[in-house]
Amino acid sequence: MPSARETELLEAAYRYVLTHGLADVSLRPLAAAIGSSTRVLLYLFGSKEGLVRALLARARADELALLADIGAGPGVVARLWEWLSAPAHRPLLTLWLEAYARSLVEPDGPWAGFARATVHDWLEVLRASQPVDVRDTPAGLAARTRELALLRGALLDLLATGDGERVSSALA
Amino acid sequence: MPSARETELLEAAYRYVLTHGLADVSLRPLAAAIGSSTRVLLYLFGSKEGLVRALLARARADELALLADIGAGPGVVARLWEWLSAPAHRPLLTLWLEAYARSLVEPDGPWAGFARATVHDWLEVLRASQPVDVRDTPAGLAARTRELALLRGALLDLLATGDGERVSSALA
DNA sequence: CCTCCACTGACACGACTGTTTCAGTAATGC
DNA sequence: GCATTACTGAAACAGTCGTGTCAGTGGAGG
Numbered sequence: 001m002p003s004a005r006e007t008e009l010l011e012a013a014y015r016y017v018l019t020h021g022l023a024d025v026s027l028r029p030l031a032a033a034i035g036s037s038t039r040v041l042l043y044l045f046g047s048k049e050g051l052v053r054a055l056l057a058r059a060r061a062d063e064l065a066l067l068a069d070i071g072a073g074p075g076v077v078a079r080l081w082e083w084l085s086a087p088a089h090r091p092l093l094t095l096w097l098e099a100y101a102r103s104l105v106e107p108d109g110p111w112a113g114f115a116r117a118t119v120h121d122w123l124e125v126l127r128a129s130q131p132v133d134v135r136d137t138p139a140g141l142a143a144r145t146r147e148l149a150l151l152r153g154a155l156l157d158l159l160a161t162g163d164g165e166r167v168s169s170a171l172a
Numbered sequence: 173m174p175s176a177r178e179t180e181l182l183e184a185a186y187r188y189v190l191t192h193g194l195a196d197v198s199l200r201p202l203a204a205a206i207g208s209s210t211r212v213l214l215y216l217f218g219s220k221e222g223l224v225r226a227l228l229a230r231a232r233a234d235e236l237a238l239l240a241d242i243g244a245g246p247g248v249v250a251r252l253w254e255w256l257s258a259p260a261h262r263p264l265l266t267l268w269l270e271a272y273a274r275s276l277v278e279p280d281g282p283w284a285g286f287a288r289a290t291v292h293d294w295l296e297v298l299r300a301s302q303p304v305d306v307r308d309t310p311a312g313l314a315a316r317t318r319e320l321a322l323l324r325g326a327l328l329d330l331l332a333t334g335d336g337e338r339v340s341s342a343l344a
Numbered sequence: 345c346c347t348c349c350a351c352t353g354a355c356a357c358g359a360c361t362g363t364t365t366c367a368g369t370a371a372t373g374c
Numbered sequence: 375g376c377a378t379t380a381c382t383g384a385a386a387c388a389g390t391c392g393t394g395t396c397a398g399t400g401g402a403g404g
Contacts (some may be wrong), residue, residue: 003382018365021277023195038392048392091354094276103274104223104266104331105193115332121176139339152328153321159276160287169310170317198361210362212382272379313365 006044008012009036013051014058018091022055023098053110059095063118076129077147081171084155085164094159105138178216181208183225186230193229195270223281231267235290239297249319250302253343256327257336266331292321294313 002010017025027038027048037066045051066130070079071073083089096118103114127135150171158167174182184206189197199210199220217223242251244275250282255261268290298316299307306312330339 003350022276023277027393028390029321037352037354039354041316042393043328043351094273094319095275098277100328100332101266101269102178104196105195105270119329119332129207141338142344143328145338146322149322149325149339149342150318151325153323153325156287156324156328157291157317157321160272166313166317167321170314170321172314175380199363200360209383211364211384214363216380 003044009041009044010054010058010146013041014027014038016057018095021098022052022095024101025052027051033102052142056099056110056114057094059099060114063096064121067121072125072127072128074129076126077151077171080125081154081168084151085158085168089145090159094157097156097159119148122151128171131144175216178338181216182205182214182226184208185213186227189227190267193270194224194267197224200225211316228286229281230269231264231271232265232286232289235268236293239293242297242300244297244300246301248298249323249343252297252323253326253340256323257330257340259336265327269328269331290298291320294323 013030016030016033022032027041032039033037037063041051042048045054069081070076084093099111100115100118103111103116121142125142126147130140132142134143154167154171158164160168175196185202188202188205192202203209203213213223214220217226238255242248242255242274256265271283273289275283288339293319295316299312302312302316306315326339326343330336333339
């Protein structure tokens with residue numbers, strides 16, 4: 001389990017990568033920005049890969065907290081979109097997309113399985129929001145796959161164009 | 173306009189990045205893999221950024237050729253999905269997603285505007301396939317935005333899980 | 345007091361980065 | 375034949391990368 005200093009630095013590093021991206025982060029600029037040193041980061045996280053892994057887990061924690069918060073039941077898609085389209089969440093979602101793409105290109109290393117895991121997480125939430133009688137039918141699976149696709153595709157559009165009006169009204 | 177040797181090397185480099193990714197490509201391994209040298213790549217493309225820009229343009233040419241080939245009219249969405257879900261196109265689409273994410277994280281440099289441009293391209297194709305009487309209405313705009321979101325989201329799912337069966341039947 | 349432990353600073357190592365310099369070669373146009 | 379052009383090879387440049395080494399801190403527990 002992490003020490004106090006470790007979580008403190010992880011939090012600072014997390015804020016850093018939210019604005020600078022995770023793909024080409026390097027230890028020295030990161031350490032300088034959060035008032036630490038490469039020596040300490042390496043001491044606490046073992047290696048750069050360990051740090052990236054911790055940051056990815058940190059981002060995923062944010063995502064899982066959201067999903068737990070959204071809850072289940074009718075109207076999930078609308079509630080999810082409301083959260084996804086909030087301007088305040090854009091850095092997190094850009095980071096999310098970056099990790100997603102990276103895990104596809106480089107299936108090894110700390111990114112491994114990120115994309116697959118996140119698809120599974122969201123599908124599970126959508127499943128929990130379906131009526132029990134369709135939940136385990138092929139039609140139910142198709143329905144939530146379609147809902148997820150719609151949300152993710154709309155998110156891609158929004159992140160690229162920033163045109164929240166057009167995308168949101170398309171989802172209505 | 174590019175010389176013969178330039179397009180030849182660009183083609184080889186393009187094949188290389190399709191399997192190795194574009195984000196963290198570096199000149200020496202790339203040059204070695206395609207039987208060239210950093211000296212020549214730099215001579216022909218000016219800089220690494222020039223090379224990346226050329227590669228991005230090359231990938232975009234593939235995409236635009238597809239869109240021209242798909243044509244317009246009813247059934248576009250199905251035809252587009254057929255193309256997107258073809259296993260042979262997976263490397264290209266992974267590269268596409270990588271460039272998309274990168275252009276969001278790093279709005280400057282050779283990646284600039286890639287995501288926005290590709291959204292525009294596809295929306296235009298979908299627009300051309302709409303009946304003339306809805307093409308310029310808010311409802312038409314919303315409809316093609318939704319179609320695009322569905323396709324892109326389904327693509328994300330497919331690239332992560334490889335579960336073509338589930339995703340394709342969700343789109344039917 | 346003294347030991348242990350979490351943490352930190354300064355520095356160097358080898359590997360790799362994009363790029364430059366200087367040197368050629370081979371073919372083309374006059 | 376000669377100059378120009380397109381391309382290529384070898385080596386070096388300064389910089390950054392992740393990581394390791396060696397030396398300390400400061401505070402908490404016995």
